[in-house]
Amino acid sequence: MSNIRHALTVKREDDFAKWYQEVISAADMAEESGVRGCMVFKPWGYGIWERVQRLMDDRIKEAGVQNCYFPLFIPLANFEREASHVDGFAKEMAVVTHHRLIADGKGGLIPDPEAKLEEPLVVRPTSETIIGDAMARWTQSWRDLPLMINQWANVVRWEMRTRMFLRTSEFLWQEGHTAHADKQEALEETHRALEMYRACVEEDLALPVIAGEKPENERFPGADETWSIEAMMQDGKALQAGTSHYLGTNFAKAAGIQYQDREGTQKFCHTTSWGTSTRMIGGVIMTHGDDDGLRVPPRIAPFQVVILPMLRDKPEDEATLAYCEQVRAGIAAQFSLGEKVRVLLDKTPGKASAKRWDWVRKGAPVVIEIGSRDMENGKVAAIRRDKLWNPETGKLANSFPQRDEFISGISDLLEDIQNSLYTEARDRRDANITRGVTEWSEVTEFYKSNGKYPGWIEVQWSKPSGAVLEKVVEQLKEEKLTIRNVPRDGDDADGTCIFTGEPAVERILIARAY
């Protein structure tokens, strides 16, 4: 293989935001659609989402949660009835006001004034209120509980500044909604969902995360508790990769979600909701991408192994292709990471060396090239995307294993790539969380002096609320900082609050964030 490198034009260290855009386009994942705030998911980007969806859906179903589908449109009345919900969401939403188009007489089309809706409809920004209506119909008795449902859907939140995968007006997600007899059970479900997210995101997407509770000011509108998983990107910023909310009886009271308990008493349910979205793909890019493009963890790679035949427009090509097909079938019969190995024999026109770089940019975990000489020697030329360069020679770290060894070893190889991407990200994350900071001045100094990508700081605080919390939030905002969460598995507090000087009650992570 030639050692000529076709890296991206922008490096992570030079301009992380530009690099991010370039990875998306170089890996052919997605593009702007021309429709304000909406993107087009291209096959490679959507294929990764389909993998995430399937793995997450298996986990959701395993917990006994059932998938449903609710209307895209939500009547205004649903938003009006729940004041705290309105405060949080009523701002930027797509509103349907007409149900017909007519010719404007000038060659164009306009909404038909005769077809104005009596009550405008909102394109769902989230489905708590409409699912709440259904839950109120479906829960009558304690026998109907717990009610655990999930929806895979598109949602719309009008966004002024968009960034592909991270912030778009329309995005794809799943939203779980559950109703329970009491607080205890609802809290358990909140934590089950959070732990399911942690496991999926760490094990499948190879993104190390810190699970914890959000402070009061970061709670979902109407929630009693909001929990999140937070991942660190390579620029040191935090990305919230999933949230799980304990909603108390707030939504139940607004929607009338009640049940009769074993003693015949009418009670309000305790509800939860939890969601993850296509934003996770943004997290995969910013965690695993490098200056050559994307690196996709094997579990979520649409193709884990790509075979490139080296053809020369000569009669021998037929034999080479037949040999490639044998290798393909051999690999396709292997199991790795609990599933059949997904392998593509890429027969599209073009030179193998050019196509190799296309697949490097896309981040296929393993790429192999096979020419007539390899065939004669019973070998393949292989690269693993996560360790593309030999750190000593600076050259492409390709290897030339025997065909049969390569095939029988593919299961271990993919497992190793999955693990090593996770370990690399976890080590980097751990190296970039600074602990033991006790003075606010250390915080400002840290973000001033630690370069472009400074990472996170763990501090202790007294968990203020109300006006004191507001002041803390303002103070952080001046440094472009936010509180990510109170780590679930963190140490107890043993010092004083960095903001108030009072005795600390817990530890929090602060960071710049997406």
Next chain:
Amino acid sequence: MSNIRHALTVKREDDFAKWYQEVISAADMAEESGVRGCMVFKPWGYGIWERVQRLMDDRIKEAGVQNCYFPLFIPLANFEREASHVDGFAKEMAVVTHHRLIADGKGGLIPDPEAKLEEPLVVRPTSETIIGDAMARWTQSWRDLPLMINQWANVVRWEMRTRMFLRTSEFLWQEGHTAHADKQEALEETHRALEMYRACVEEDLALPVIAGEKPENERFPGADETWSIEAMMQDGKALQAGTSHYLGTNFAKAAGIQYQDREGTQKFCHTTSWGTSTRMIGGVIMTHGDDDGLRVPPRIAPFQVVILPMLRDKPEDEATLAYCEQVRAGIAAQFSLGEKVRVLLDKTPGKASAKRWDWVRKGAPVVIEIGSRDMENGKVAAIRRDKLWNPETGKLANSFPQRDEFISGISDLLEDIQNSLYTEARDRRDANITRGVTEWSEVTEFYKSNGKYPGWIEVQWSKPSGAVLEKVVEQLKEEKLTIRNVPRDGDDADGTCIFTGEPAVERILIARAY
């Protein structure tokens, strides 16, 4: 098992439309949402859709078609640019005109007049135009062809009279869109998609269909050819279960989908599109349902086998449950119809006899009950949903196989149910197509004298177009009849046209339709 029957309150023969609604509610598949024209898919209804989706998606991917995702919103300009498209679709669509809600000062919310969109957005009724934009960007050279993409999405067509699964304002579907170098290849793709639909709908949904070309008046707006698969419901009406369109260069010219051929000449692509929707589930209900509820073909049943433990609130229950769990694990380890058997041990509260009827109404293919006596005898009590009643005795056709025999026989049993549902539907369909009708008066007489559910008639015609065709359509409309299609696999014409008296050129199926 007790022989007391809990049939539906409405029989098919008495009121087919009411029966249809009752099946949906008795099988707990779906319900009205309270949002105009939109339904809620409940777990059993959505679970069936998920199965259909997965089986269809496997077939789509096998053909090398790649999934993408395009924006929900389509700018008006896309509809304006393609006149024939506008004629067909511009009538009833949901139009987004504002991107913000504000308080109206009276406790309610209104669209913010300050947040009016400069150009209204249409909620996609289908995605030809927006996908056409993308195709124009993605096809440059012959090397980029064929371009074959598919999208699973929700679409909205404002409907005044709705019926669950069959006609709702929002529905779920897949839409395939492909671009090709020439007419020949595009026509091949049109037929490949049609044949894929036939195979999926017949093999997976067990709905026998007739594949054929739609007459000119039934073509998709902008298409050169429209092909369909048509299924017969138990009331003798036709249901179009899928369509495949050859779009010629019409959409390519409107969207600028061009490529440079091997000689360097710029050419327009020939495109196709093809779609199936949640409407197919309506077809499953109206084909396989009976007066006891739904019968779900095993391939698309979320659960193929349901185990009901017969518990008595006594200490023995534990042993019964453990035995049931053994049976469940034994069944779950079996393969049938190419997949692992999907089995549910239903531990929800309630008597097994009542729960049995819930599962009969839902149409789970096999339901077994296990009590302490069955356990002692090493047996299970089983019913197969497709043959619930013994035709001789009129009693429940339950059987009491040995546990191990039942487990090892489950694969064959499910296959047999899948096949027998298909055969039953095909035989009924075939018995209800009348051929050899040569006079129009025979047609009117047929529909007058053949009861409520008269079936289809095959006639020969001269394939008129323009004004003559319009007259034919009118003539049929007076009898509430439509032309379904020209069967692909039918006999050649050998007579005269029933409408014009001219020599016939092909045979057509006429029927009342959904």
